[in-house]
Amino acid sequence: MTAVAEERSRTQFSTGTRLRGWLRNPWGKPRFLVVITWAYILWSIVPVLIAVQFSFNATRSRTVWDSFSFRWYWGDPVDSVWHDPTLRHALLQSFKLAGADVLIAVPIGLLLALGLARWHGRGSGASNFIMLFPLVTPEIVMGVSLLLVFTEVFTFIHTGTLAQILGHVTFSISFVVVIVRGRLFSIGRQYEEAAADLGASPFVALTRVLLPLLTPAIVAAAAVVFAISADDFVISAWLSSGGPTDTVPIRIYSATRAAPLPSVNAIATIMMVATLIIVAFGFLTWRFFTRGERRTGGAAEDFGGAFNLS
Amino acid sequence: MARGEIELSKLRKDFAEVTAVDGIDLQVPAGEFFSLLGPSGCGKTTTLRMIAGFERPTSGQILLDGTDVAYTPPHQRNVNTVFQNYALFPHLNVFDNIAFGLRRAKRPKAEIRERVGKALELVQLGGYEKRKSSQLSGGQQQRVALARALVLNPSVLLLDEPLGALDAKLRKALQIELKSLQQEVGITFLYVTHDQEEALTMSDRLAVMNNGRVEQVGGPQDVYEDPETLFVADFLGVSNLMEARVVSAGPTACRVALDGYELETRGTEQDVTGEAKIVIRPERIELEDHQAPAGQNRVPGMVERVVYVGSAVQVIVRAATGEPLQALVQNTGTEISYEQGMPVQLHLPVDALRVLPSGIGDAPSLKAEEAEQPKGAELAPG
Numbered sequence A: 001m002t003a004v005a006e007e008r009s010r011t012q013f014s015t016g017t018r019l020r021g022w023l024r025n026p027w028g029k030p031r032f033l034v035v036i037t038w039a040y041i042l043w044s045i046v047p048v049l050i051a052v053q054f055s056f057n058a059t060r061s062r063t064v065w066d067s068f069s070f071r072w073y074w075g076d077p078v079d080s081v082w083h084d085p086t087l088r089h090a091l092l093q094s095f096k097l098a099g100a101d102v103l104i105a106v107p108i109g110l111l112l113a114l115g116l117a118r119w120h121g122r123g124s125g126a127s128n129f130i131m132l133f134p135l136v137t138p139e140i141v142m143g144v145s146l147l148l149v150f151t152e153v154f155t156f157i158h159t160g161t162l163a164q165i166l167g168h169v170t171f172s173i174s175f176v177v178v179i180v181r182g183r184l185f186s187i188g189r190q191y192e193e194a195a196a197d198l199g200a201s202p203f204v205a206l207t208r209v210l211l212p213l214l215t216p217a218i219v220a221a222a223a224v225v226f227a228i229s230a231d232d233f234v235i236s237a238w239l240s241s242g243g244p245t246d247t248v249p250i251r252i253y254s255a256t257r258a259a260p261l262p263s264v265n266a267i268a269t270i271m272m273v274a275t276l277i278i279v280a281f282g283f284l285t286w287r288f289f290t291r292g293e294r295r296t297g298g299a300a301e302d303f304g305g306a307f308n309l310s
Numbered sequence B: 001m002a003r004g005e006i007e008l009s010k011l012r013k014d015f016a017e018v019t020a021v022d023g024i025d026l027q028v029p030a031g032e033f034f035s036l037l038g039p040s041g042c043g044k045t046t047t048l049r050m051i052a053g054f055e056r057p058t059s060g061q062i063l064l065d066g067t068d069v070a071y072t073p074p075h076q077r078n079v080n081t082v083f084q085n086y087a088l089f090p091h092l093n094v095f096d097n098i099a100f101g102l103r104r105a106k107r108p109k110a111e112i113r114e115r116v117g118k119a120l121e122l123v124q125l126g127g128y129e130k131r132k133s134s135q136l137s138g139g140q141q142q143r144v145a146l147a148r149a150l151v152l153n154p155s156v157l158l159l160d161e162p163l164g165a166l167d168a169k170l171r172k173a174l175q176i177e178l179k180s181l182q183q184e185v186g187i188t189f190l191y192v193t194h195d196q197e198e199a200l201t202m203s204d205r206l207a208v209m210n211n212g213r214v215e216q217v218g219g220p221q222d223v224y225e226d227p228e229t230l231f232v233a234d235f236l237g238v239s240n241l242m243e244a245r246v247v248s249a250g251p252t253a254c255r256v257a258l259d260g261y262e263l264e265t266r267g268t269e270q271d272v273t274g275e276a277k278i279v280i281r282p283e284r285i286e287l288e289d290h291q292a293p294a295g296q297n298r299v300p301g302m303v304e305r306v307v308y309v310g311s312a313v314q315v316i317v318r319a320a321t322g323e324p325l326q327a328l329v330q331n332t333g334t335e336i337s338y339e340q341g342m343p344v345q346l347h348l349p350v351d352a353l354r355v356l357p358s359g360i361g362d363a364p365s366l367k368a369e370e371a372e373q374p375k376g377a378e379l380a381p382g
Helices: A003-023 A031-055 A071-075 A085-118 A124-131 A139-153 A161-187 A190-197 A202-231 A234-238 A248-257 A262-290 A299-309 B044-052 B094-104 B109-122 B138-150 B168-185 B196-202 B220-225 B230-235 B366-379
Strands: B006-014 B019-028 B033-037 B059-064 B079-082 B156-160 B188-193 B205-210 B213-218 B240-248 B253-258 B261-266 B275-280 B286-289 B298-308 B312-319 B324-330 B343-347 B354-357
Touching: A003 A031, A031 A262, A071 A262, A085 A124, A085 A161, A085 A202, A085 A248, A085 A262, A124 A161, A139 A161, A139 A234, A161 A202, A161 A234, A190 A202, A190 B079, A202 A262, A234 A248, A248 A262, B006 B044, B019 B044, B019 B205, B019 B213, B033 B044, B033 B196, B044 B059, B044 B079, B044 B156, B044 B188, B079 B138, B094 B109, B094 B138, B109 B138, B109 B168, B138 B168, B168 B196, B188 B196, B196 B220, B205 B220, B205 B230, B213 B220, B213 B230, B230 B240, B230 B275, B230 B354, B240 B324, B253 B275, B261 B354, B286 B324, B312 B343
Parallel strands: B033 B188, B033 B205, B079 B156, B156 B188
Antiparallel strands: B006 B019, B006 B059, B205 B213, B240 B253, B240 B275, B253 B261, B275 B354, B286 B343, B298 B312, B298 B343, B312 B324
16 A cells, blocks of 8 residues: 555545545535536426527527527517417417406305315315315316216307316316415404404405405416416316317417428427416515515415415 | 303313313312413313314313303404414414404404504503514514403403413513403403422412323312322422321321331321222422431431532432431531431321322322312312
């Protein structure tokens, strides 16, 4: 053994120790978790970024980058999102469904959540459990069942926009209930009791105290419903009557089976940005309305978790 | 002045599995500062919530100025509550919080402005109208909660551990403030607390509760000096409890024997025979020199531990009867002359020793309850 070899092995050893120390320093940041988190974020965002990048490609290729242009948004007189009527209709149909879904599912879900949270008796446990069914039922099963319902039972409802809206509302309500009920539990009964104590009837307590306090949850639920509705493929496809009732996901799916153009990337990018804006708006509203509340029992964090549902 | 009189009659509340309040009777005359004191789970908060109307009694009556309100919804009762966590509406500012009740009562705008202003002056928070509750300290939120309840001129104010979330110093200051506020507004305060010191310093009278029942009702001094049950003796302050055998019992004096020593104690109305407990407060035990002449109610002992607590010195003495007894010696500035292993003589003054029947603290017998009823009635003026 020479002194040099000894020296080297000691250096190697200390480098390894230092790396380990850097990763799990009990007094510092949890770097190991930070590394994993960033690795995951990169992994999940890279495909999205690539898709977005090629929506700006100047040529018809979705794999070979040429140069930056808005050709597939509005530049191309035939195949751009703006000029291709099928794409334009798909975009409109998606927004129409998402908007109608929000307007119908949020009020119903809100009332259901209020009822379920205040109902302690026979059947309340079962109802709470059944509420989660749409969240765990495979969408394809739900799509097939809904189609059967509309073709065999409620035959006066034909496939198309109305059936699609009803389908979306059916599974969206659960999300609204889960989000609003979470908020209801975190604010507890004390504000309602205080309102009653000060002479407010149950209805006044609801409108003057409970609804303002639920506003962040309502906005968040609306944002989540919009996002999942715009994102939905399976149910929209089963209940579509073709042509103008095809939504963006259906259009993208059928386009990629033929000869896809970067306009598919463009329409996907538009949907993504629109959804992001709405979810960000919901999140900011929630933050704005809850800014003054003391963080008791991590209610705020629990609630923020609702956004991960989308 | 019959406004704000509360009478509970056989009030009972059963939840799915437990009986929270087990048939209590209480009379609180108008204008009294009355406390419900007890450990958590004793039913004090449930009792308060039934009076406020948030819980529906299983059976029994709640008479407010003579009318039974047990089944009146909370928004139609002339009582207001200060909640433990204040429950200030986070979406409203201080003014709107206090004005909430007045607006529900459809008072004219000018009157609302005037009364809210006065209420804020009363709790010394003038000029805080525009603040959000999140911008207030704990003590300030507490005052806003008080103002919000008092602005409606209730006949009874219910307070559910209102000082529980505050630090010790602020709590002390607010105790005094609350008491003088109560005297100023002159309405009945029903105060729920688990803090015995709080209950003793503020109340005109208090009820000590345990297991959904009232153990004893009386003025702070009665309850502290004259506990009727083991539970009350043990819960209020520190008590030295010793096992003893009753030699003779009577209303003027009792004699008990413990381990070769015979002690004389205060008389008792309760039926005590055989095994019993004797109780003495640490501050009532007198420590004497071990060479002092032996005599009545004197027991030799040995100092086991000396604890300096600032205002006093706690001396734990192992008495010759076997029990460790805690004595409290006031700190008068002279040097502490007790040390471990030092022999002393304990003097347990006759009027500081009480005999209590064993076991009554755990499961209050009917006897103990009957004993307190006439007392509550006799203290009630009118």
